[in-house]
Amino acid sequence: xxxxxxxxxxxxxxxxxxxxxxxxxxxxxxxxxxxxxxxxxxxxxxxxxxxxxxxxxxxxxxxxxxxxxxxxxxxxxxxxxxxxxxxxxxxxxxxxxxxxxxxxxxxxxxxxxxxxxxxxxxxxxxxxxxxxxxxxxxxxxxxxxxxxxxxxxxxxxxxxxxxxxxxxxxxxxxxxxxxxxxxxxxxxxxxxxxxxxxxxxxxxxxxxxxxxxxxxxxxxxxxxxxxxxxxxxxxxxxxxxxxxxxxxxxxxxxxxxxxxxxxxxxxxxxxxxxxxxxxxxxxxxxxxxxxxxxxxxxxxxxxxxxxxxxxxxxxxxxxxxxxxxxxxxxxxxxxxxxxxxxxxxxxxxxxxxxxxxxxxxxxxxxxxxxxxxxxxxxxxxxxxxxxxxxxxxxxxxxxxxxxxxxxxxxxxxxxxxxxxxxxxxxxxxxxxxxxxxxxxxxxxxxxxxxxxxxxxxxxxxxxxxx
Amino acid sequence: xxxxxxxxxxxxxxxxxxxxxxxxxxxxxxxxxxxxxxxxxxxxxxxxxxxxxxxxxxxxxxxxxxxxxxxxxxxxxxxxxxxxxxxxxxxxxxxxxxxxxxxxxxxxxxxxxxxxxxxxxxxxxxxxxxxxxxxxxxxxxxxxxxxxxxxxxxxxxxxxxxxxxx
Numbered sequence: 001x002x003x004x005x006x007x008x009x010x011x012x013x014x015x016x017x018x019x020x021x022x023x024x025x026x027x028x029x030x031x032x033x034x035x036x037x038x039x040x041x042x043x044x045x046x047x048x049x050x051x052x053x054x055x056x057x058x059x060x061x062x063x064x065x066x067x068x069x070x071x072x073x074x075x076x077x078x079x080x081x082x083x084x085x086x087x088x089x090x091x092x093x094x095x096x097x098x099x100x101x102x103x104x105x106x107x108x109x110x111x112x113x114x115x116x117x118x119x120x121x122x123x124x125x126x127x128x129x130x131x132x133x134x135x136x137x138x139x140x141x142x143x144x145x146x147x148x149x150x151x152x153x154x155x156x157x158x159x160x161x162x163x164x165x166x167x168x169x170x171x172x173x174x175x176x177x178x179x180x181x182x183x184x185x186x187x188x189x190x191x192x193x194x195x196x197x198x199x200x201x202x203x204x205x206x207x208x209x210x211x212x213x214x215x216x217x218x219x220x221x222x223x224x225x226x227x228x229x230x231x232x233x234x235x236x237x238x239x240x241x242x243x244x245x246x247x248x249x250x251x252x253x254x255x256x257x258x259x260x261x262x263x264x265x266x267x268x269x270x271x272x273x274x275x276x277x278x279x280x281x282x283x284x285x286x287x288x289x290x291x292x293x294x295x296x297x298x299x300x301x302x303x304x305x306x307x308x309x310x311x312x313x314x315x316x317x318x319x320x321x322x323x324x325x326x327x328x329x330x331x332x333x334x335x336x337x338x339x340x341x342x343x344x345x346x347x348x349x350x351x352x353x354x355x356x357x358x359x360x361x362x363x364x365x366x367x368x369x370x371x372x373x374x375x376x377x378x379x380x381x382x383x384x385x386x387x388x389x390x391x392x393x394x395x396x397x398x399x400x401x402x403x404x405x406x407x408x409x410x411x412x413x414x415x416x417x418x419x420x421x422x423x424x425x426x427x428x429x430x431x432x433x434x435x436x437x438x439x440x441x442x443x444x445x446x447x448x449x450x451x452x453x454x455x456x457x458x459x460x461x462x463x464x465x466x
Numbered sequence: 467x468x469x470x471x472x473x474x475x476x477x478x479x480x481x482x483x484x485x486x487x488x489x490x491x492x493x494x495x496x497x498x499x500x501x502x503x504x505x506x507x508x509x510x511x512x513x514x515x516x517x518x519x520x521x522x523x524x525x526x527x528x529x530x531x532x533x534x535x536x537x538x539x540x541x542x543x544x545x546x547x548x549x550x551x552x553x554x555x556x557x558x559x560x561x562x563x564x565x566x567x568x569x570x571x572x573x574x575x576x577x578x579x580x581x582x583x584x585x586x587x588x589x590x591x592x593x594x595x596x597x598x599x600x601x602x603x604x605x606x607x608x609x610x611x612x613x614x615x616x617x618x619x620x621x622x623x624x625x626x627x628x629x630x631x632x
Binding site for chain 1: 577
């Protein structure tokens with residue numbers, strides 16, 4: 001997954017973040033029809049088109065996303081280019097609709113777009129559909145086997161281009177070009193950061209409740225490219241991506257010895273992190289990837305420790321009698337939020353990364369568990385236990401607590417890379433009880449089931465892919 | 467894993483038999499499960515074996531109150547019977563499994579299950595069983611034996627189970 005490159009957009013320059021661009025080629029817009037539609041000058045007055053993200057109030061923005069044409073129908077390992085062009089528009093449609101902030105036009109309202117039209121939209125037609133924004137693009141197979149996908153966003157009413165980007169991908173990564181295009185549209189129109197081009201690691205579940213088979217699994221944020229990483233012989237729990245996404249830390253009962261392992265995605269190899277007779281669990285990477293936070297139970301007292309990601313001696317961070325667990329770093333790595341029952345029941349505490357200055361931040365009724373610091377730093381998500389389990393958020397100082405979900409047992413929130421969406425797992429009760437992955441917008445709306453191959457629990461949302 | 471599961475099932479069967487409130491009607495065991503019957507008096511049960519332990523003690527399982535790892539009188543009586551047997555066979559190692567009901571979060575329950583296993587281990591040690599013979603493992607809420615989402619099921623799932631390792 002290293003061969004993915006941003007290429008310079010033409011009008012709107014995308015800052016190249018990829019470490020190793022495949023080819024620093026400039027991708028021209030598809031041969032435009034005779035006269036080039038007025039390209040937006042960077043200094044132009046900002047258009048008024050934007051989506052309200054304060055939530056709840058405004059209706060989703062109507063947006064048109066017609067199938068992407070190709071300059072030539074060519075067979076690739078991922079399919080023919082015309083077929084991929086259709087599917088790319090479906091991916092963008094699904095991503096934007098899934099955010100809850102957009103209402104894509106139905107296929108019947110869309111018209112077929114020919115290649116030269118990509119940069120010269122039929123604004124009058126689109127205006128008649130009620131769409132406020134228009135996403136057009138093209139796909140082209142390159143001589144070296146790669147694919148180029150162009151992505152253009154237009155303001156239908158003002159008849160101007162708002163953004164464009166081009167992506168060169170190997171055929172195996174063609175879906176990522178769709179997610180990147182959707183991220184461009186979402187970012188430009190909402191002002192929020194991108195999140196569609198990201199992955200989920202989670203625990204795939206199957207089998208009877210008393211003997212669940214649990215396997216580590218990885219998939220794209222939308223459920224595509226699903227892959228099992230472990231075979232289910234041992235229970236696996238609570239995976240988390242390393243910040244560089246090259247490895248996953250998790251807990252497993254290999255040989256009936258519950259312990260913390262790191263799974264290397266490239267090689268498929270697993271490595272024991274903490275060699276210890278005691279129960280070790282709840283592993284988390286630090287934001288710089290150098291450390292792994294974990295919990296260890298010694299003589300009935302569980303505390304939070306820190307160990308170098310490469311292994312070695314662990315440093316103890318908490319000492320209070322009771323169960324201290326579930327740590328999560330602030331994005332800058334300076335603080336850790338964790339749960340502790342030192343006051344009698346589970347509550348949330350914040351401490352400095354070295355364990356100093358521990359202070360309780362949760363004060364409402366019920367118990368508080370599984371805190372996760374938002375990648376934006378502004379909020380902490382957690383599981384609120386008051387009979388049922390709910391997903392909720394509060395500020396790092398413990399203010400403005402808000403309950404977001406209303407299931408029987410909604411547990412263990414994980415943040416989208418832009419800090420706007422939370423994924424969690426929802427369990428149902430009884431002998432046939434199962435668990436599935438769900439997501440909810442930060443405003444508490446748009447509660448959606450995340451598609452998985454089997455049942456699922458313990459989701460962890462990875463960072464945006466480079 | 468397979469071995470452990472077998473023992474868990476045997477333990478479960480025994481627990482159910484031992485703890486039923488009403489005297490169980492004598493029901494012939496279903497075909498193929500006669501080996502589990504603890505009352506059959508099979509002459510093949512070797513002294514000091516897991517089967518011997520499970521037919522000799524009051525129960526291999528003690529239960530706990532919600533979010534608690536305290537041993538009540540009944541739990542202590544059960545552990546007394548286990549300690550007696552373990553004193554008789556001083557070379558037999560055991561594993562104590564701690565479990566929780568589904569009403570706690572996953573990671574907290576791992577720590578709570580560990581506390582339950584440890585509470586039982588410490589009691590046995592206080593009754594003269596060498597602590598070095600007793601290993602502990604917490605399964606949190608991963609391995610319930612009663613599948614309902616009701617108080618009766620939850621009460622059964624909050625448990626520490628003593629497994630003879632041989």
